[in-house]
Amino acid sequence: METAKLELNGETYELPITVGSEGEIGIDIRALRGQTGAITLDSGYGNTGSCTSSITFINGEKGILRYRGYSIEDLAATSSFPEVSYLLIYGRLPTQVELDEFNHKLTYHSLIHEDIKHFFEGYPQKAPPMSVLSTIVASLTAYYPVPDDLAGQEKNIIRLMSKLKTIAAFAYKKSIGQPFMYPRNDLGFAGDFLHMMNAVPTEAYEVPPLFEKTLDLLLILHADHEQNCSTSTVRMVGSSNANLFASISAGIHALSGPLHGGANVAVIDMLERIRADGGNLQKYIGMAKDKNSGFRLMGFGHRVYKNFDPRANVIKTVSDRVLNEMGIDDPLLDIAKELERIALEDDYFVERKLFPNVDFYSGILYRAMGIPTDMFTVMFAIGRLPGWIAQWLEMRNDPKKRIYRPRQIYVGEGLRALPPIEER
Ligand code: CMC
Numbered sequence: 001m002e003t004a005k006l007e008l009n010g011e012t013y014e015l016p017i018t019v020g021s022e023g024e025i026g027i028d029i030r031a032l033r034g035q036t037g038a039i040t041l042d043s044g045y046g047n048t049g050s051c052t053s054s055i056t057f058i059n060g061e062k063g064i065l066r067y068r069g070y071s072i073e074d075l076a077a078t079s080s081f082p083e084v085s086y087l088l089i090y091g092r093l094p095t096q097v098e099l100d101e102f103n104h105k106l107t108y109h110s111l112i113h114e115d116i117k118h119f120f121e122g123y124p125q126k127a128p129p130m131s132v133l134s135t136i137v138a139s140l141t142a143y144y145p146v147p148d149d150l151a152g153q154e155k156n157i158i159r160l161m162s163k164l165k166t167i168a169a170f171a172y173k174k175s176i177g178q179p180f181m182y183p184r185n186d187l188g189f190a191g192d193f194l195h196m197m198n199a200v201p202t203e204a205y206e207v208p209p210l211f212e213k214t215l216d217l218l219l220i221l222h223a224d225h226e227q228n229c230s231t232s233t234v235r236m237v238g239s240s241n242a243n244l245f246a247s248i249s250a251g252i253h254a255l256s257g258p259l260h261g262g263a264n265v266a267v268i269d270m271l272e273r274i275r276a277d278g279g280n281l282q283k284y285i286g287m288a289k290d291k292n293s294g295f296r297l298m299g300f301g302h303r304v305y306k307n308f309d310p311r312a313n314v315i316k317t318v319s320d321r322v323l324n325e326m327g328i329d330d331p332l333l334d335i336a337k338e339l340e341r342i343a344l345e346d347d348y349f350v351e352r353k354l355f356p357n358v359d360f361y362s363g364i365l366y367r368a369m370g371i372p373t374d375m376f377t378v379m380f381a382i383g384r385l386p387g388w389i390a391q392w393l394e395m396r397n398d399p400k401k402r403i404y405r406p407r408q409i410y411v412g413e414g415l416r417a418l419p420p421i422e423e424r
Pocket residue numbers: 044225228258259260261263288289295296297298299300301302303304352354357358359
């Protein structure tokens with residue numbers, strides 16, 4: 001396949017083709033406007049490739065997700081979140097020595113500047129944790145020098161990876177009025193976060209190994225997902241050469257929406273609502289099908305996955321076992337399973353290829369670990385961070401990078417005379 005042909009106003013134009021390493025075909029329209037005067041229109045960007053990337057491969061039809069060529073199932077079964085983060089950010093799996101060094105760096109940069117603690121005092125107790133997270137990440141620019149050159153970014157990458165969980169846990173402690181718990185250097189990444197969330201200064205707290213392992217798995221499953229809304233935001237902001245902290249802060253905001261990372265909160269709210277309403281699942285299935293109800297089955301559907309979400313499959317496989325081992329019998333899990341069963345047999349969901357996504361079951365596991373609902377999206381942000389960083393670096397290192405600047409088709413008024421105020 002060499003070129004695609006486009007006929008427009010009686011002229012034929014040849015458009016080059018880019019073929020990805022998995023056979024994905026992209027019609028290269030970079031010269032389109034210059035040649036034809038026309039642009040493409042693709043609101044929601046469902047058919048637009050904003051970049052080439054060698055980080056993550058998804059095949060939505062076949063339910064494939066790979067980071068740097070490794071399947072999510074293999075990574076989930078054998079890797080740790082720091083190892084996966086290294087893979088995403090540096091482009092290859094670390095040796096044992098490199099992983100030990102990376103873990104050491106993540107551990108020894110986990111304190112935040114003491115002055116940043118004052119930020120938390122300024123927030124009301126019930127401040128949304130995603131807003132706090134995003135604002136404080138943006139503020140890191142004021143505390144840690146932002147080098148001009150990309151090589152100098154390494155330290156800020158480590159800082160961000162290491163400090164985000166401290167900021168997240170401090171935001172939670174502030175919201176419940178407890179003293180901040182400082183990070184502990186003898187703990188691993190997930191364990192340290194659970195310690196900062198759950199420990200109190202007055203008694204000893206041992207991080208349950210099962211919780212630590214489960215959280216590590218959930219972070220791996222969220223670590224990257226190619227050009228989704230928040231990642232595209234990170235790239236968009238970074239394309240203006242805005243610094244890493246500013247770009248990631250913007251990504252956190254994008255993630256907070258209920259159609260994206262906020263869905264894991266919306267799922268639990270929905271399941272709680274169904275339970276409080278007597279567990280009438282058919283009523284909610286009916287509402288989800290009714291376009292006028294404004295209600296969607298949260299945790300169902302995905303822009304890319306049209307068969308199954310491999311991340312949801314991994315979670316589903318472990319969740320029964322983990323909940324059993326934790327000795328947790330969560331009535332919301334029964335509602336979730338029954339809702340899934342009914343929806344998967346319903347023509348509306350079958351025809352539209354709507355399946356449970358990663359957020360459908362992740363919230364049940366977060367709940368089981370004692371993580372409060374309003375922190376779920378924060379958990380997603382901590383997991384997605386290495387992906388954002390990797391995508392930001394890839395974009396900034398691209399010698400052909402240009403500022404992101406989409407066009408539009410204007411459908412407003414034509415030129416008109418400006419009337420004086422008394423005639424309006
Ligand atoms: N419940 C009921 N109907 C739905 C749902 C749903 N959850 N999702 C999509 N539909 C319908 C939609 O109404 C439309 O129907 P029709 O063709 O008759 O107009 C059709 O399915 C296609 O939907 P769409 O809105 O065009 O699909 P999209 O690709 O723009 O949206 C989505 C994808 C994930 C935003 C959407 O499925 C949704 O809102 N799901 C619920 C929120 C959710 O779980 N989000 C988390 C996504 S996974 C985590 C992440 O990566 O962010």
